[in-house]
Amino acid sequence: MDPTPNAAAIPIRVFVVEDQTKILKNQLRLFEGHPDIDIVGTALSGEAALVEVERDQPDVLLLDLGLPRMSGIDVTREVKARFPKVEILIFTIFDEEDKVLEAVKAGASGYLLKGATVDKIVEAIKEVRAGGTVIQPNLARRLLRHFRVEPDTAPVPTEPLPVAPSAAESAPAGEEASAHEPLLKPLSDREREILQLIAKGVSNSEAARLLSLSKATIRTHLEHIYRKLEVTNRVEAVTEGIRKGLISV
Structure with a gap:
């Protein structure tokens, strides 16, 4: 809030x-x-x-x-x-x-x-x-390595995963659910961009400066990301983002 x-x-x-x-x-x-x-x-x-x-x-x-x-x-x-x-x-x-x-x-x-x-x-x-x-970048990388699900432990299905009609209708163009695991509420392009910055260890202030947004707007986007990914903090958000194929590291 x-x-x-x-x-x-x-x-x-x-x-x-x-x-x-x-x-x-x-x-x-x-x-x-x-x-x-x-x-x-x-x-x-x-x-x-x-x-x-x-x-x-x-x-x-x-x-x-x-x-x-x-x-x-x-x-x-x-x-x-x-x-x-x-x-x-x-x-x-x-x-x-x-x-x-x-x-x-x-x-x-x-x-x-x-x-x-x-x-x-x-x-x-x-x-x-x-x-x-x-969190400093060197520890952020260690955190990602610790939480990351390797490809051979999480096989990607060859067929597209079904998406509930409500989710498909509400998803913006180009925001289909990931092939890794479906999202009931897909992240927007801006939310994915912010999640990618988080994965690099960027602070709220730095993200706001890089994206020419206010810190309050960054916090609002983070709240939406946490809610959509059903997590409570940045480490969990990055972990889920990697697991669902939403971001790369």
């Missing part, structure tokens, strides 16, 4: 989870003087985070993966199960790509490398709060 006209004036409620006190203090110091961000709470462990998140109801959770006892991946899975509206942005280091992959599969909306500038962090927070995803 698009934000209300005065939504930009409302600070994004952010909760930070980091087990090292010194790093946590440095992170909090970064946000001083940024009126768009409201730090509503912090936690030094995953267990404490679950208790505090329920109380504070943040918009975005900045989460360190390397937590003691309860891992960041487990926290991600639990938070998304209990508080699905909370967006999760992972803080990671260079050698944690496998863990980041697991966190994204568990429901995280993206990740940032520790040491990122405050402007980059704030931009990422705004991106995931608006329904976007913050």
Whole structure:
């Protein structure tokens, strides 16, 4: 759903989870003087985070993966199960790509490398709060390889698949259902174009700039894509797009 006209004036409620006190203090110091961000709470462990998140109801959770006892991946899975509206942005280091992959599969909306500038962090927070995803291209490619259904495991039928009359009548010219798997509501050319950009790891802001559209329009198109593909996030949308033969990688 698009934000209300005065939504930009409302600070994004952010909760930070980091087990090292010194790093946590440095992170909090970064946000001083940024009126768009409201730090509503912090936690030094995953267990404490679950208790505090329920109380504070943040918009975005900045989460360190390397937590003691309860891992960041487990926290991600639990938070998304209990508080699905909370967006999760992972803080990671260079050698944690496998863990980041697991966190994204568990429901995280993206990740940032520790040491990122405050402007980059704030931009990422705004991106995931608006329904976007913050994933670097190298990890996006790994995600696609992980979720991709190879041709020999998903044979394409030689005969055209039947399309229900209602779907055929409502489909724009050239938008027939894919031979891989029929779509009840085919994606428009613009939706396929946006889905292809998503597969390349492009953010909402970048997609808006490339297509000369507003970010609100991109979000609306994404909502339509998710609904038509019966998914809830970008990773699932790209996976389904590949599986149904709607996009190429």
